[in-house]
Amino acid sequence: MIKTISTLRKSANMFSDEQLQTFSKYNAQAASALREERKKPLYQDAEYADLDWDNLGFGLTPADYMYVMKCSKDGEFTEGELSPYGNIQLSPSAGAIYEGTKAYRNENGKLLLFRPDQNAMRMKIGAERMLMPSPSVDQFVLAVKQTAFANKRWVPPSGKGSLYIRPLLMGSGPILGLGPAPEYTFIVYASPVGNYFKEGTAALNLYVEEEYVRAAPGGAGGVKSITNYAPVLKALSRAKSRGFSDVLYLDSVKKKYLEEASSCNVFVVKGRTISTPATNGTILEGVTRKSVMEIASDLGYKVVEKAVPVDELMDADEVFCTGTAVGVAPVGTITYQDKRTEYETGDESVCQKLRSALVSIQTGVTEDTKGWVTCLN
Structure with a gap:
């Protein structure tokens, strides 16, 4: 271990201050470009995702994008954004409340949402009970709309299922004692689903x-x-x-x-x-x-x-x-x-x-x- 650290120090000393500054500047520019790139969702042109719609069950099949919005301990949510579906950084001491709504496709291919404002109000009431901040109704509905539209190719054809949309509110900041978290994260992701029960539409x-x-x-x-x-x-x-x-x-x-x-x-x-x-x-x-x-x-x-x-x-x-x-x-x-x-x-x-x-x-x-x-x- 001592030899390894010594070797690293020698390697670092091989670079001049000017080279190190240039390297740091390049890293900062690359990171900034990556952040900007993530803000630009690359919508898929295909009308439908490559999926066997006739055999769609009720399991997680991640659609392309999810919506993420942060909230600090002052209770104000920042402007959210769409990002590719994927893992998130999360404190091990997180807790969550969530909602469930659906997007449907009608016979003409139009995408329809059913009463997302009711889910927003229910999350708000639940968050108050759990002493958590929550997005406003307008913020919630906008996030659901953006998530549904970004993942439109995952909405099943009419009569073959729906796109299940999961808004999730969690305490994402670290806390050891009993009390509200110092930070919260609001996420909306989606998955195409068929019937919930294995019986399908049977009794x-x-x-x-x-x-x-x-x-x-x-x-x-x-x-x-x-x-x-x-x-x-x-x-x-x-x-x-x-x-x-x-x-x-x-x-x-x-x-x-x-x-x-x-x-x-x-x-x-x-x-x-x-x-x-x-x-x-x-x-x-x-x-x-x-x-x-x-x-x-x-x-x-x-x-x-x-x-x-x-x-x-x-x-x-x-x-x-x-x-x-x-x-x-x-x-x-x-x-x-x-x-x-x-x-x-x-x-x-x-x-x-x-x-x-x-x-x-x-x-x-x-x-x-x-x-x-x-x-x-």
Whole structure:
């Protein structure tokens, strides 16, 4: 080691001060040029990426670009920029909350976004709960638009999937004690996806979990953060090993009221009444959930937000789940205390009517009279 250091010193002494200054100046110019080059996204001319769209699953297939925006401890976000998708430098003590929205391609090839402002507001509310700064609604929506447009060749053809867009807010500055991070980073990246569940559009088989809970009153169950999803992994893994699609969780106090599934909200149908657990801080207030409730009311159904007893599942006509990732998914069976109950599914089901109405708006098949859809080109 001593010999190596001595050799390096001798090598350094071989250069004159003028040569070293020239070398440093060259390095600075090269670094500056590289930074400027990274600010200029090289958009791909191809209409579509080279991908097997007919066999698109729900896994990470990174699109070309992501959007990155920094925030210092004063709470002000700097101007963000697009950069090629890739690894980022991150403090080991980082924490994150995130969102999920989608871009669709209509039959004419136009790119459509569905209610990104709602995701922006939900992130803002969640960030306040976690004592984090967050982008403004306008900053958030602009970042999503830029990311979607930059990755337009990764948006599947109409009817073959969607571009899942993941806005991510994390504490990226180092901190050892318990407290807010000194720096935050906002990132938006994208991935083309197909159906979330392996069943595709087939009916799901749910298992009512009685041992584990996902959230408790006063906690952060209503915040879309990584801490909200880690608790479900063990129960979900166990249920899938037994052949179930997902887990349906109960409240943590009495364990007699429905909450939500691992990654989606739940609805119970009886006649013309559609019930769903009220958002009381322990479940996520989904954008798809809110949209489906409004569509159902427009179609003449009575929509009720309330504490839904698990016993109501035994007498329900239908059960379905909603979420950005899952869309509107029918439930074929639910197993509770070793008793399996079957539900109505199919083309004439309430679930299918609501799904068709929602997808028609999202993909531009029917006129958007609610101002939910933004066309990018």
